[in-house]
Amino acid sequence: DTITDFYEFANREWLDNTIIPENSSVVNNWGILWDEITDKSIEILSGEVQYDLDENHQYMLIQLQNFYNSTTEYNNDERKRVQLIQKHYPMIFGVIFSKITIPIDKEKKINELIDYVTSAYKKKIENSNKIRENSTEFFLSRLDDMEFIIGAPDISNLPIMPILSANSFETNIQLSEEYQLRIYSDKPVWESPPTETDCRYNIYENTVKIYAGTLYANNFTKQDDFPNLFATLGRTIAHEMTHAFDQYGKKFKKDDWKHITRSLINQFNQYEIQDGHFVDGKKTLQENFADLGGLEVALLAMQLYIVDNYPYFSEQEKIEATKNFFISYAQFWREKATPEFEQESLKRIHTPQKFRAIGPMYNQNEFYNNYDINIKSKYYISENMRITIW
Numbered sequence: 001d002t003i004t005d006f007y008e009f010a011n012r013e014w015l016d017n018t019i020i021p022e023n024s025s026v027v028n029n030w031g032i033l034w035d036e037i038t039d040k041s042i043e044i045l046s047g048e049v050q051y052d053l054d055e056n057h058q059y060m061l062i063q064l065q066n067f068y069n070s071t072t073e074y075n076n077d078e079r080k081r082v083q084l085i086q087k088h089y090p091m092i093f094g095v096i097f098s099k100i101t102i103p104i105d106k107e108k109k110i111n112e113l114i115d116y117v118t119s120a121y122k123k124k125i126e127n128s129n130k131i132r133e134n135s136t137e138f139f140l141s142r143l144d145d146m147e148f149i150i151g152a153p154d155i156s157n158l159p160i161m162p163i164l165s166a167n168s169f170e171t172n173i174q175l176s177e178e179y180q181l182r183i184y185s186d187k188p189v190w191e192s193p194p195t196e197t198d199c200r201y202n203i204y205e206n207t208v209k210i211y212a213g214t215l216y217a218n219n220f221t222k223q224d225d226f227p228n229l230f231a232t233l234g235r236t237i238a239h240e241m242t243h244a245f246d247q248y249g250k251k252f253k254k255d256d257w258k259h260i261t262r263s264l265i266n267q268f269n270q271y272e273i274q275d276g277h278f279v280d281g282k283k284t285l286q287e288n289f290a291d292l293g294g295l296e297v298a299l300l301a302m303q304l305y306i307v308d309n310y311p312y313f314s315e316q317e318k319i320e321a322t323k324n325f326f327i328s329y330a331q332f333w334r335e336k337a338t339p340e341f342e343q344e345s346l347k348r349i350h351t352p353q354k355f356r357a358i359g360p361m362y363n364q365n366e367f368y369n370n371y372d373i374n375i376k377s378k379y380y381i382s383e384n385m386r387i388t389i390w
Contacts (some may be wrong), residue, residue: 003362003371005378007357010330015033021149028353030197033217037042037195040084040216041093044100057099060092066166066175088176090185091153092161094194098151099210109220110210113229113301114148117238120301126388130260135251142206142244148237151212151349152194159183201240203247208240226309227321231328238301239294242389246289262388264288267363271297271355273342284351287358291351293312293389295360301326322370326361331356363387 003009012056014262018027044061045068053190064085071081085093098353102110141173162175182190190209192198198211202368218233251256268281268288281288300326307314313321335353337345345352351359361367363386373380 001372002376003373005377006285006326006361006367006371006373007330007333007354010327010357014331014334020336025341026337028337029217030334033197033213037097037197037216038079038082039215040095040101042078044097046078046081047083052101054101057096058243060155060161061096063161063164064089064093064096066164069166069171070164070169071219081385086195087296088173088222089179090193090195091158094152094190094212095158095337097195099260101212101216102151103322105235106220107216108149110215110233110364113234114237115232116301116305117234117241117297117307118146119142119303120297121238121241122296123261123300123304124161127348130252130256130390132251133255133261135248138251139245143223143241145206146241146244147205147207149207149209151210151215157189194260199236199240201243201345203244206244210237226305227302227324228328228348230298231325234301235294235298235329235332238292238297239290241297242290242293243286247284260289260387260389261285262294266356267381267387268351268359271358273346273352273353273354274339277343277346279346279355284349287350288356289389290358292360292387295364296389298365299364318390319370322366326364326367327370329361330357330366336350 020027020276024187045065047065051061067089068081068085073085074084075081121143122140128136128263133140159179164175165171180183190210191200193213194211195213196211197217198209199214199279200209201212202209203209207253214233214236220228220229222260230238249261251261265281266284268279268284273279299322302321306318306321310317333353333356342352350356358379362373365383365386367373368383375382
């Protein structure tokens with residue numbers, strides 16, 4: 001049967017069974033993940049589990065546990081005590097959280113994913129007919145020079161942590177203020193704490209930072225779950241990589257660049273979250289550009305992965321992998337929110353969640369080839385009107 005709304009199709013059960021908690025305005029994957037990160041943080045700081053750490057990381061963990069123990073005089077709520085650690089020692093705790101939750105074997109798999117996404121990006125650039133003559137080498141050099149930082153800053157980039165008290169919260173606060181001044185005396189090591197569910201591209205450094213909080217969502221234990229991995233983490237990394245090129249519109253062919261931007265603005269302007277409340281395609285253009293480029297590249301990266309790791313896949317198995325990729329992508333953006341929150345989300349530079357799923361997917365030919373999406377489907381885009389970045 002024809003699928004009317006693919007986002008609803010992929011998320012119907014979750015939307016029907018999810019209740020917005022009292023005093024909350026939204027439930028989405030990021031809120032759920034943040035609760036899991038907080039639970040893991042309590043485990044780490046309470047000292048109930050021992051970890052195999054080197055001497056420097058073990059020293060830092062002990063000091064953080066001392067701070068955590070000292071907060072009982074301030075608050076008995078474990079989650080609020082974690083927030084105090086995150087407030088006063090955000091980078092240090094981020095380094096420890098990253099070290100514990102990203103062991104060597106997981107880091108190896110993350111790097112493998114990055115390699116496939118990078119290879120896919122290289123193919124996209126090399127085969128693009130939208131880049132101006134003599135600009136292809138520029139894009140390729142930008143890609144080759146791109147650095148990926150996994151989890152958190154290196155411990156060597158942080159000042160030595162002071163010895164903290166397990167009993168005096170007041171003393172620890174004073175020491176933390178002095179320590180933060182030392183960290184930020186030059187420039188912030190990272191823009192925000194590594195425990196955040198974030199991934200960022202820095203155009204000046206040409207770096208992609210993949211935060212430990214974001215990586216906590218993936219445990220890499222299911223070998224056959226690669227479509228989900230490429231549709232979520234792979235897409236997130238490719239999205240940030242696309243920001244490396246969205247600043248260089250002048251290096252695309254003039255007519256192609258104008259067509260892409262104008263078409264994206266027009267497409268997203270049509271999306272209505274409530275009666276009379278529409279997405280602003282111009283305000284959200286840069287992020288929509290990165291979302292579209294990210295999905296294009298992540299899909300190709302998965303296809304390259306299949307060629308290398310599943311050379312004997314039947315056509316049906318490839319179809320199932322592609323279908324699972326799009327299901328995972330739609331579920332990545334699932335969200336249930338109050339009407340007030342939905343309206344407020346229109347003020348951001350990111351398109352509301354549902355249309356971050358819908359917009360890029362409905363521009364992919366593979367999406368139509370694998371699902372029954374046709375002219376009767378809501379959000380359908382005719383083939384000659386579909387937008388590609390590369």
